[in-house]
Amino acid sequence: MSDYDLIVIGGGPAGQKAAVQGAKAGARVLLIERAKTAGGACVRYGTIPSKTLRETALSLGKFRKLTAHVMDVEMPSHLQLSSLMERKEEVVAAHERYMQAQLERNGIELRQGVARFTSPSSVEIALLDGSHQSYSSRFFVIAAGSSPRTPDNVPVDHEHILDSDSLLSLSYLPESLVVLGAGVIACEYASIFAALGVKVTIVDKGARPLAFMDQELVEYFLKELRGAGGEFLGDRSLESVAFDGLSSVETRLAGGQILRSEKLFCALGRVAPVAGLGLDAAGVKVTARGLVEVDKNLRTSVAHIYAAGDVIGPPALASTSMEQGRRAACHALGLDLGRQGELAPIGIYTIPELGSVGMTEPQVRERYGDVLVGRAKFEEVARGQISAAENGLLKLVVHAETGVVLGAHAAGESATELVHLGQMAVISGLTYETFIDTVFNFPTFAEAYRVAAFDLLKQQRARASAKPAAAE
Amino acid sequence: MAEAARVMETATVPKAILDELAWRVAQGKVDLPLLPGVAMEVTNVAAQESTDSRAIAELLRKDQAMAAHVLRVVSSPVYSGRTQIVSLQQAVARLGVQKIREISLAIAFRVGVFKLKGFEKEITALFQHSVGAAMFAQEIARSTRRNVEDAFMCGLLHDVGRPVILQALVQILAEQKLHVSPSAVIAATSELHADVGGTLAEAWGLPEAVEMSIRHHHSLTPPDAHVNSVRITALADAMAHFTFEPESTPEAELRKHPALAPLELYPEMLDKLLAKGESIRQAAGALS
Numbered sequence: 001m002s003d004y005d006l007i008v009i010g011g012g013p014a015g016q017k018a019a020v021q022g023a024k025a026g027a028r029v030l031l032i033e034r035a036k037t038a039g040g041a042c043v044r045y046g047t048i049p050s051k052t053l054r055e056t057a058l059s060l061g062k063f064r065k066l067t068a069h070v071m072d073v074e075m076p077s078h079l080q081l082s083s084l085m086e087r088k089e090e091v092v093a094a095h096e097r098y099m100q101a102q103l104e105r106n107g108i109e110l111r112q113g114v115a116r117f118t119s120p121s122s123v124e125i126a127l128l129d130g131s132h133q134s135y136s137s138r139f140f141v142i143a144a145g146s147s148p149r150t151p152d153n154v155p156v157d158h159e160h161i162l163d164s165d166s167l168l169s170l171s172y173l174p175e176s177l178v179v180l181g182a183g184v185i186a187c188e189y190a191s192i193f194a195a196l197g198v199k200v201t202i203v204d205k206g207a208r209p210l211a212f213m214d215q216e217l218v219e220y221f222l223k224e225l226r227g228a229g230g231e232f233l234g235d236r237s238l239e240s241v242a243f244d245g246l247s248s249v250e251t252r253l254a255g256g257q258i259l260r261s262e263k264l265f266c267a268l269g270r271v272a273p274v275a276g277l278g279l280d281a282a283g284v285k286v287t288a289r290g291l292v293e294v295d296k297n298l299r300t301s302v303a304h305i306y307a308a309g310d311v312i313g314p315p316a317l318a319s320t321s322m323e324q325g326r327r328a329a330c331h332a333l334g335l336d337l338g339r340q341g342e343l344a345p346i347g348i349y350t351i352p353e354l355g356s357v358g359m360t361e362p363q364v365r366e367r368y369g370d371v372l373v374g375r376a377k378f379e380e381v382a383r384g385q386i387s388a389a390e391n392g393l394l395k396l397v398v399h400a401e402t403g404v405v406l407g408a409h410a411a412g413e414s415a416t417e418l419v420h421l422g423q424m425a426v427i428s429g430l431t432y433e434t435f436i437d438t439v440f441n442f443p444t445f446a447e448a449y450r451v452a453a454f455d456l457l458k459q460q461r462a463r464a465s466a467k468p469a470a471a472e
Numbered sequence: 473m474a475e476a477a478r479v480m481e482t483a484t485v486p487k488a489i490l491d492e493l494a495w496r497v498a499q500g501k502v503d504l505p506l507l508p509g510v511a512m513e514v515t516n517v518a519a520q521e522s523t524d525s526r527a528i529a530e531l532l533r534k535d536q537a538m539a540a541h542v543l544r545v546v547s548s549p550v551y552s553g554r555t556q557i558v559s560l561q562q563a564v565a566r567l568g569v570q571k572i573r574e575i576s577l578a579i580a581f582r583v584g585v586f587k588l589k590g591f592e593k594e595i596t597a598l599f600q601h602s603v604g605a606a607m608f609a610q611e612i613a614r615s616t617r618r619n620v621e622d623a624f625m626c627g628l629l630h631d632v633g634r635p636v637i638l639q640a641l642v643q644i645l646a647e648q649k650l651h652v653s654p655s656a657v658i659a660a661t662s663e664l665h666a667d668v669g670g671t672l673a674e675a676w677g678l679p680e681a682v683e684m685s686i687r688h689h690h691s692l693t694p695p696d697a698h699v700n701s702v703r704i705t706a707l708a709d710a711m712a713h714f715t716f717e718p719e720s721t722p723e724a725e726l727r728k729h730p731a732l733a734p735l736e737l738y739p740e741m742l743d744k745l746l747a748k749g750e751s752i753r754q755a756a757g758a759l760s
Contacts (some may be wrong), residue, residue: 035736045617114738128732130739159561159610159620169619171558171681175565245526247565262565 004030006329007123007137009115009277012040013318014309014325015143016099021329022139023106030135031108032115032125037096038103040145041310045165047318048095050188051349052088053168057195058351065388081170084196088168116278120302123278139304139332142284142292143325144277146270146310153240154180154266160243161264164189173198174262178251180238182209184317184348186267187221190230191351200230201259203251207234210348214360220391220411221350241266272311289313297337298328306332320344345423347416352391355419358407358426361397370400372459374432376451378412382443389413394448396422396432398456400463403431414445421446432456485641485652485660492644493637497668500675502640504632505586506579507599510535514580518573525569528576532560536602536628537635541579542572543625544676558679559621586635588642590654598634601712603756605630608715609708611745616735618700626685626705627712629678633669633686637661666690692730703731715749716756 006022008015011033019031031038042048103110113125113133122136148163150156158166164185175198179190182204194200202209202225209232210218222232237254241264244250251259272291279286285293285301292307294300300307308324310316323344330337345357364371378384378392392412398405408422425434435453440446496502506514510531517527532538539560545551546563551571557563564572588595609627613620638661645652670687684698685705694702710729713721732742 034738036734126738126740128736128738130727157620158614158617165617166614166620169613169617171619171622172562246529246569247561 002121002138003135004028004137006030006139006141006332007032007115007135008141008143008325009123010040010143010145010309010311011035011038011099011110012143012145012309012321013042014145014311014321014328015040015141016103016325017322018141018143018306018308018325018329019108020102020106021326021335022141022333023108025329025333025335027329027333029106029108030137031103031110032113032123033110034112034114036112038099038110039092039096041147041165042318042321043092043095043099045168046185048092049085049088049168050192052091053084054188054192054195054349054351056084056087057192061195062388081168081173085168114276116276117282117284118278120282120305140282140306141325141328141332142277142300142305142307142311143309143321144273144311146272146316148266149269149271150266151238151268153238154264154268155241155243156266157243160249161241161266163266167265170263175199176201176261176263178203178249178259178261178264179267180204180241180251180264181267181269182206182211182232182234183267183269184210185270186265187350188348189265189267190225191221191349194225194228194230195351197228199261200225200228201261202230202232203236203238203253203259204232204234205237209234210350210354213346213348213354213356214395214409216395217354217356217393217409217411220352220393221354224351224391270310270316272313274311287313297331298324299331304332315344315346317344317346319347343423343427345416345419347419349416352389352412353415354409354411355415355417356407356409357419357423358405359397360407360409361395364397364399364406368399372398372400372403372456374398374452374454374456374459376448376455378445378448380451381445381447383445383447384412386443387413392445392448394418394452396435396449396452396456398432403433403456403460405430405432405434410448412445418445418448421449483653484656486650489641489644489648489650489652490660490664492648493640493664493668496640496644497636497671502636502672503583504537504540504636504672505584505639506537507535507595508585510538511580511585514538514576518577518580525573528569528573529560529564532572532576533606533624533628534603536599536606536632537583538576538579539625539628540632540676540678541583542575543678543682545575545579546572547677547679558681559625561621586639588638591638591642591657594654594658595635595638597716598631598638600756601716602628602631604712604716604752605705605708607752607755608711608745608748609704611748612704612708612711612735612737615741615745616700616704616737618704622679622681622701623704623708625679626682626701627708629669629673629682630685630689630705630709631665631669633665633667633672634661636672637664637668700735703735707731707735707737711745711749712752714746715753 005027006029008019008031019029022029113127115123118124125133156163177198177200179186179202190200190202239252248260249264283302287293291313292311294307294312298306306328308328309321348354374396376394379390384390395409397407405425408419410418432453435449546557606624606627609623610620613623673683673686681698681701684694685702688694688702689706714726
């Protein structure tokens, strides 16, 4: 008989949800986590700390706007980052307490250590004191997370040249920051530091940041970044990065351009820590990109071993990782998977934030040959004016003939919350007219759905009236 | 009675001498001189406009007395405005190397050099240890993704009370014509260095993390806000002792250090840190 029904390796969003789901189904669950408490990089280095700092940065800027600069908040030129991060410690501690309580409430055993497979049915845990323990289980979920990728030509020293694990360890705000990469992590931190008064320069090989997002929305992010003194350098090839031994980091780009900054933040992707997991001993296959290979049910090449979260690759968002963890545990234990995972939204916490759910305009056009897009600028919404958040846009993507909502995409304040309304519409197969016929609270950002719906109505009527004329 | 006859010898530092030391510390009447070699090097390097700017920065990073003095000066409102400068790196970046050069030169001329006849070996070892602890501290910080600059400063200055006490005690004893055994002077220095160093750091306006690391690197009981700085400093202190004087800190003891578990330093991570010992020993040794 196995020691456990389910052993989960890694206590981040995916692992935690897998463990909780398993325990709720009555399984004996062991959660193995390298750190003292569950949470993973999400709580320690990623989602929670960065969003907490973001709120602080946003509040400073917003206070000025909301008081019409009558009460100005002056940012000290050498503001210490650690003072801005004081709230982070409280938020992280509160989140850790919550997760610890959740694990205890569900009877999940938490063991601090580093796990590696010794066979397809057993793992060995290396403990902090150097001793080892071995356990067997009927099922496993690998949710070991990821760590920042460090290219050979970027000598990350966590002092002058930092990655996402060390960026928030800075105790003072640098005067300038070069950000390598233009993905989610790169753009989120670029936004935050720019809002705090740091001269930010994003450098990327791609022509545009956040290439997977609706570029009309991305323009809102770029506008805000430029407004804060930042810039985006696209189509650039990196040659080398080096600290000059004195006070600045030199970034050399192909073509001879040299950027100098007080600090550099390398955000060129993340890698899964597959090397230390003993996957060979378990027989688990790894992809050419170094990710754990899984099928649509999150099952690895070994039937009773599952994987979820960053370790299986994109989108590597906390929200999707949680769902993957839950689904992995459900499938392992023979539970109904439900429909939750079929339509996961994307939330990017840049300034302004970007939210997206469902199909994009090009995707709908490609599949159905035609598309209608209703737009609502936040400046047209009373709440946008009141909240000094006019820099925003909601796009409602619908089927051109039926008007069925297929996607919702937003940039601006509360965009990541706002798209949930669109998500419900997509899941329920609603048409955009629903938003015209429905009364919302006023003033709210949700009003943008009505504005976008009226825009769609206008477009459909224009098309309808244009058709007979064309026929003549 | 002849002058020499008034010299008394005691096996421990008399309470009156310790009281005098405490009074001088409280009054700010103690010095943190430079090593003679360092003072000369600073004078040479900083006085030459043609010197590579990096040489100045490197010099500051490798001497606890120079580092403390420079940090003290640049932390004053004259230089830092309303926000404290918390590291040498930040000071160089903010003020520019020319300003740091001028400050260093002024310090070298102003603060004087140690006059510690009979304690030359100890004072050299103290400075060597502080550099070793600083280098270990920054490596620990790198491994645990904590602030490397803060860790370096805390490591470099954690024992700053020792040379100050040593200098002051030798001076007071000479003034009062008392002779105390060197081992008693060293023991008193060890006993008092955390409190005295902390008091000085506070008076000098050094960053709070540095002050807490000085005060608590043996007791490991700091306020929450600086607990990890203190843990890193305490572990770096132990690793430097292990590296420079292995007999004082056996490896088995080091592997049970109370800061390891809270810092989540697993044995293989400690192995990697200890593997840097030889290069750190050589780098710190080159300074003496």
